[in-house]
Amino acid sequence: xxxxxxxxxxxxxxxxxxxxxxxxxxxxxxxxxxxxxxxxxxxxxxxxxxxxxxxxxxxxxxxxxxxxxxxxxxxxxxxxxxxxxxxxxxxxxxxxxxxxxxxxxxxxxxxxxxxxxxxxxxxxxxxxxxxxxxxxxxxxxxxxxxxxxxxxxxxxxxxxxxxxxxxxxxxxxxxxxxxxxxxxxxxxxxxxxxxxxxxxxxxxxxxxxxxxxxxxxxxxxxxxxxxxxxxxxxxxxxxxxxxxxxxxxxxxxxxxxxxxxxxxxxxxxxxxxxxxxxxxxxxxxxxxxxxxxxxxxxxxxxxxxxxxxxxxxxxxxxxxx
Amino acid sequence: xxxxxxxxxxxxxxxxxxxxxxxxxxxxxxxxxxxxxxxxxxxxxxxxxxxxxxxxxxxxxxxxxxxxxxxxxxxxxxxxxxxxxxxxxxxxxxxxxxxxxxxxxxxxxxxxxxxxxxxxxxxxxxxxxxxxxxxxxxxxxxxxxxxxxxxxxxxxxxxxxxxxxxxxxxxxxxxxxxxxxxxxxxxxxxxxxxxxxxxxxxxxxxxxxxxxxxxxxxxxxxxxxxxxxxxxxxxxxxxxxxxxxxxxxxxxxxxxxxxxxxxxxxxxxxxxxxxxxxxxxxxxxxxxxxxxxxxxxxxxxxxxxxxxxxxxxxxxxxxxxxxxxxxxxxxxxxxxxxxxxxxxxxxxxxxxxxxxxxxxxxxxxxxxxxxxxxxxxxxxxxxxxxxxxxxxxxxxxxxxxxxx
Numbered sequence: 108x109x110x111x112x113x114x115x116x117x118x119x120x121x122x123x124x125x126x127x128x129x130x131x132x133x134x135x136x137x138x139x140x141x142x143x144x145x146x147x148x149x150x151x152x153x154x155x156x157x158x159x160x161x162x163x164x165x166x167x168x169x170x171x172x173x174x175x176x177x178x179x180x181x182x183x184x185x186x187x188x189x190x191x192x193x194x195x196x197x198x199x200x201x202x203x204x205x206x207x208x209x210x211x212x213x214x215x216x217x218x219x220x221x222x223x224x225x226x227x228x229x230x231x232x233x234x235x236x237x238x239x240x241x242x243x244x245x246x247x248x249x250x251x252x253x254x255x256x257x258x259x260x261x262x263x264x265x266x267x268x269x270x271x272x273x274x275x276x277x278x279x280x281x282x283x284x285x286x287x288x289x290x291x292x293x294x295x296x297x298x299x300x301x302x303x304x305x306x307x308x309x310x311x312x313x314x315x316x317x318x319x320x321x322x323x324x325x326x327x328x329x330x331x332x333x334x335x336x337x338x339x340x341x342x343x344x345x346x347x348x349x350x351x352x353x354x355x356x357x358x359x360x361x362x363x364x365x366x367x368x369x370x371x372x373x374x375x376x377x378x379x380x381x382x383x384x385x386x387x388x389x390x391x392x393x394x395x396x397x398x399x400x401x402x403x404x405x406x407x408x409x410x411x412x413x414x415x416x417x418x419x420x421x422x423x424x425x426x427x428x
Numbered sequence: 429x430x431x432x433x434x435x436x437x438x439x440x441x442x443x444x445x446x447x448x449x450x451x452x453x454x455x456x457x458x459x460x461x462x463x464x465x466x467x468x469x470x471x472x473x474x475x476x477x478x479x480x481x482x483x484x485x486x487x488x489x490x491x492x493x494x495x496x497x498x499x500x501x502x503x504x505x506x507x508x509x510x511x512x513x514x515x516x517x518x519x520x521x522x523x524x525x526x527x528x529x530x531x532x533x534x535x536x537x538x539x540x541x542x543x544x545x546x547x548x549x550x551x552x553x554x555x556x557x558x559x560x561x562x563x564x565x566x567x568x569x570x571x572x573x574x575x576x577x578x579x580x581x582x583x584x585x586x587x588x589x590x591x592x593x594x595x596x597x598x599x600x601x602x603x604x605x606x607x608x609x610x611x612x613x614x615x616x617x618x619x620x621x622x623x624x625x626x627x628x629x630x631x632x633x634x635x636x637x638x639x640x641x642x643x644x645x646x647x648x649x650x651x652x653x654x655x656x657x658x659x660x661x662x663x664x665x666x667x668x669x670x671x672x673x674x675x676x677x678x679x680x681x682x683x684x685x686x687x688x689x690x691x692x693x694x695x696x697x698x699x700x701x702x703x704x705x706x707x708x709x710x711x712x713x714x715x716x717x718x719x720x721x722x723x724x725x726x727x728x729x730x731x732x733x734x735x736x737x738x739x740x741x742x743x744x745x746x747x748x749x750x751x752x753x754x755x756x757x758x759x760x761x762x763x764x765x766x767x768x769x770x771x772x773x774x775x776x777x778x779x780x781x782x783x784x785x786x787x788x789x790x791x792x793x794x795x796x797x798x799x800x801x802x803x804x805x806x807x808x809x810x811x812x813x814x815x816x817x818x819x820x821x822x823x824x825x826x827x828x829x830x831x832x
Contacts, residue, residue, distance in 0.1 A: 172507035174532040192826040195797055262668035262676065282667045284808075372614035374796045378804050393504050395793040396528060 166402035176399060183403035194400070199379050200387035203288070207383060208355040211292035216347055219302035220340075226303070227310045237304070244300035252364030255294050256281065281365065284380035291381065294361060302347050309343035310336070338428040345425035352419070353412055359385040384408060460491040461730050464506060464519030466499045466717075466751070473750035480747060484737050490730060510534055510722070517725035518735060520567060520717045523555040528789040530558035535720040538562040542732050543739070551714045551782030552756035558787055560636070565735045567744075568753030569716035571782050572620050572683045573701045573774045575690075580605065580678035584702035588627075588653050591679075591705040592660075598678040599660035607660040609671055609680035613804020615796040619785075620681055621803060623713030624650045626783045627706030632799075633786040638830040642799070643814075643821035649707065651806050651813035658807065673697055683715070685752065687771045701771045703778040714782035716753050754779055788828060798823050 166183055168176035186193050222240050226233050243251065258265050259280035267277040280290040313336065321331050337344075362381050367373045373390065375382025384404070392401035468474035481492045495516060497505050503525065509515050521529065529535045538556070543565060545553060552566035574591075576584045580598050585591040595607020611617035622632050630646020633639060641647065665676050672680040673694040681704070690697055704712050719735040721728050738747045744760035754776050755761040765776055785791055802820035806813045825831060 171528075171532060173510045173529070173534045192823060195801075195823065256669060260668050261664050262671075277664065279664050279667050282663060372612070372616040372800075374615040374800055376614075377612070378808065379801065390796070393507075394796070395790070 162402045162405060165399050166406050168399045169397075170399040170402075171396040172398050179399070183400045184407065187400060187403055187407065194391075196375075196379050196382055196387060197404075200375075200382050200384045203375075203380065203382055204356055204358070204384040206288050207291060207358060208352055210288055211295040211355050211358075212348065212351045214292050214296040215299045215302060215351055216344065218296040219299040219347070220306050220344075222299065222303045223306035223310055224336075227307060237307070240303055241300035243298045248360045248364050251294065251298070252361065255290075256365060259290055281381075282377050284376075284378040287376050287380040291358075291362065291365070295355070295358075302351070305347060306340065306343060309340045313339045341427050342425055345419075345423055348423065349416055349419055352415060356408065356412055356415075357385050358383050359389065362386050363389070458489060458491050459727055459730060460493055461518065461727050461734055462493045462495060462516040463731075463734065464495045464497065464502075464509075464516045466502055466520060467496045468750065469752055473752075476746050476750040480738060480743060483743075484734060488730070488733065492734060510724075513724065515722040515724050517727045518719060518721045518731040521564060521720045523714070523716055523718060524785055524791050524795075526556050526564050526718050526720060527558040527787040527791075529720060530561075530563035531789045533723055535563050536723050536725075536728060538565065539732060542736060547741070547758055548739075548756050549758060549761070549779055549782070551712075551779060551784050552716065554784035554787075555714065555716070556718050557635075557784070564718035564720040565739045566756035567717050567719045567735075567739060568748035568751040569714055569756050569779055569782070570683055570685075570753040571712045571714055571775055571778050572623065572681050573703055573712070573778055574679055574705060575672055575682055575686065575699055575701050576679045577672070577675060577677075578698045578700055580675075584679075584700070585705050586702075588705055588707045592653070592656055595657055595660040595679070604665070605675070606662060606665040606671065606677040607679065608657055609666040609677045610654055610657045610661050610663075610807070611681055611803075613802070613807050614800050615792075617803055618795045618800040619715070620713055621650065621654075621799070622783060622785065623704055623711060624653070624706075626711035626713075626781075627704060627709065629708045631783065633788065635787050638828075640821045640824045640828070640830055642824075643817045646707075648813045648817055651803060651817060653707075654803070655806055655809075655813060670694075672699075684754075684772055684775050687769070691771075699771070701774040703774050710778070710781050712778040712782045714779065714784055716756070717751065790828060794824050794827065798827070 165176055167178060167180060169179045169183075170176035187197050191197075226236050226240065229236065257263070261267065261277060261279040261282070264277075264280070266280065271277065278286055280286050317335050317339070318331065321335055326334065362375065362383050363373060363386060366376045366381055373386070373394070375386055385408075388401050388404040388408075391397040391404065465477070468477060477494060481494060484490070485492055502520075503522065506515075506519065506521075515534070521535075526535070530537075538561075545562075548566055549569065552569040553562070555569075556562045556564040556566060574584055581594055585594045591608070598605055598607045611620050625632060625642065625647045628646035628649050630641065630644060630650070632642045632647070634641060661677065665671060668674070668676055671677040672682075673690050675697065687701065690699065703710055719738065721731040721735070725731055737743060739757055741757055741759040744755045744757035745763045748755040748760070749764065755764050761776060761779075765773070768776060785795075788794065798820050802816040805811045805816040811819075
């Protein structure tokens with residue numbers, strides 16, 4: 108039989124020869140089943156599938172949201188990739204998002220794992236610390252933006268004060284093009300609460316016997332971390348890596364808030380250093396009247412994310428060892 | 429990503445549904461006019477809109493229905509409504525959008541004889557132009573001026589030379605204090621820049637003959653002047669939040685919205701506002717909103733009548749004030765001038781010499797994507813003003829298809 112799930116089921120006696128028995132559901136049950144998933148299905152079709160298909164269609168049109176879209180074939184795609192008069196910052200935005208991903212994702216993973224190890228190690232009050240470390244995730248983005256603008260302030264900012272103790276001269280974090288990406292990535296790492304919780308669950312899932320056996324064999328903490336914890340957490344790390352890369356490539360809200368709040372300008376910070384791919388897309392969709400091109404950008408990103416994800420599945424070790 | 433797009437499209441569908449429900453008129457025979465606008469900034473402003481609405485309804489025996497939308501979402505929702513065929517009769521529109529909407533025939537031209545053009549500020553009226561024709565009435569206007577800390581700057585500079593000298597003096601007297609917050613090479617800075625260019629007798633474009641002019645001497649001199657201010661006004665100081673209000677910068681370029689904020693949050697700061705310093709002639713930039721009538725409206729005559737009503741001698745001062753800007757109607761502005769706070773007077777004065785943005789549909793994109801980076805290139809010292817602007821002007825010509 109083709110279906111491996113059905114293959115190992117005990118064969119029910121068929122009522123009529125030649126007809127495969129339906130496992131589980133009768134016809135009436137199937138109506139009930141459809142009714143039960145109907146809300147989710149309607150939601151999926153109306154709010155996810157239809158808009159996605161519509162966006163794909165619009166990506167082949169010139170459309171300003173007001174007049175009817177006109178078909179332009181692949182022009183949006185080719186112009187985005189090759190016409191630097193029409194889209195002078197397209198490749199810059201690709202570069203910004205890639206840079207951000209390369210810096211922010213590892214930083215987030217390291218921060219999350221570090222926090223998880225600490226929370227896992229303490230005996231008293233781990234709930235409190237878990238809560239405190241999780242708070243940045245549930246804080247409204249506008250508030251996060253305001254707080255970090257203040258922390259990064261070139262004159263009064265706490266970050267500069269702390270760096271000053273180590274003799275580092277004050278930096279103009281959000282206005283120096285070279286420092287924008289690290290500054291943003293640091294905020295992302297500070298917001299690593301969800302990854303921390305997932306790592307914590309991973310840590311709890313490592314059998315104690317492994318640790319005991321390692322201790323008996325004379326392995327120190329560093330060796331235990333390298334030879335037991337890291338390999339055992341590999342599925343967790345892989346999951347966080349894949350989802351983290353996808354999220355980082357789509358970063359938008361924070362950049363928008365950080366640069367629009369004080370500068371009254373949404374163009375992505377000094378010298379476009381914070382013009383992430385999705386911010387660029389947003390500007391074309393809602394500020395420059397080019398919804399068609401924006402839809403094309405979203406599909407380019409979709410394909411890119413699919414490729415990156417497939418590469419990760421192929422080349423990154425994901426099984427626990 | 430498709431999720432985001434899906435979300436946006438879903439939001440559009442939702443809004444379309446909502447406005448479709450909201451559009452139905454309930455009253456019997458009196459025609460209903462639907463007017464879209466921003467949400468009132470304050471309860472008082474909301475009351476002014478209500479009073480104006482009632483006055484118009486009573487005088488004309490009609491109904492006016494306001495749809496008030498948060499400013500940040502306004503353009504998106506309006507576009508969505510237009511896309512779904514549920515545009516209002518009339519509405520408020522940010523100045524640079526007027527020529528865009530006119531070009532794709534979303535809005536209709538102002539019928540001849542609707543207004544007396546000489547009753548309005550020229551700069552504000554010009555923001556309604558598309559290919560030489562009016563497509564809206566100016567509702568309110570705003571501009572930026574020179575905020576100065578009276579303790580550090582006893583008399584405000586009038587000219588560029590005085591501005592540079594003042595900034596120098598301040599910074600030399602105390603190296604922890606910057607002369608002026610120099611605008612940045614971003615979308616906001618690029619919006620303020622034309623006001624200075626006009627102050628050197630220049631313009632960014634000549635729309636009629638389709639020429640890009642911002643690689644010429646007045647524009648280059650303007651950018652050079654901004655660059656020259658930087659040594660006495662280091663970014664390390666001026667990039668601090670509220671550098672002017674905290675007393676870290678002696679001057680800044682900003683608009684009337686900051687007057688209220690500073691008075692409220694920094695009551696100890698002794699400041700005033702002067703018109704922008706200029707090189708050859710007083711000038712300024714302009715922002716604000718216009719009223720337009722949509723081509724799908726079945727009540728166009730009534731819609732223009734309502735726009736006449738809120739831009740009239742009697743009502744424009746109230747309406748513009750509620751909007752947070754200044755009247756566009758000259759007689760109405762005289763009433764405002766009589767009651768205005770000293771810090772507001774300079775803005776109103778400067779609006780007489782304000783210059784509208786180029787009436788080019790893609791202007792916002794040119795502003796953000798071409799001019800802003802060019803300004804930043806010069807301000808960060810990566811190119812001379814002439815190099816940066818020559819490159820930017822060439823790009824603009826290619827983008828707009830203007831070949832001279």
